[in-house]
Amino acid sequence: MASKYGNLDKISTTGASVTTGRQDGENIAGIAASEKLARTDLGRMNKYKGTIQSVSVETGMDGAIIAGIISRESRAGNVLDSRKYGDHGNAFGLMQIDIRYHTPRGDWKSENPRDWNNKVHILQCTQILASMFTAIHQKFPGFTKEDQMKGALAAYNAGPGNVTNLHDPDSRTTGKDYSNDVVARAKFFKRRGF
16 A cells, blocks of 8 residues: 555565574575564564554554564564663664664553553654655655655664665665665565554
């Protein structure tokens, strides 16, 4: 389904790099690797499905893209410390908001996935993604919404200044595969009702 952020089904992807594909101990890459990682996260992700869908309705962002980011960033919460931080204490929550650039909202007082604080966090991070889409749209106005969304995903990871072109938006992202991996995971989650 198309939205103001494009149609996920029309976004091209090569999937995860070998480095990302090794997260679960296997030597795989590409769309198959992204889907395998997403499949591992699916049980945990399903706990947040209602919250993701609520944020999707509120923002117009495809819920599957939100799920793809959550899978990539925190493995649906599985790789966070007891305070819900990752990235050596520099990023917070399911979608790993970088505390060096943003003040996190929501405080994870509850492990209940339906807790209001979880929605506040997911909403804040989705709004950041939307702002990245706006920045990429302004920087590359002649491209399709789908290309701009892929660039926005790369910008969510590396900042809009590090997205130098939309033919290879991942050239400066973590693993050099961020947007491609997130899109492949998102397509997996889309087929499962996100």
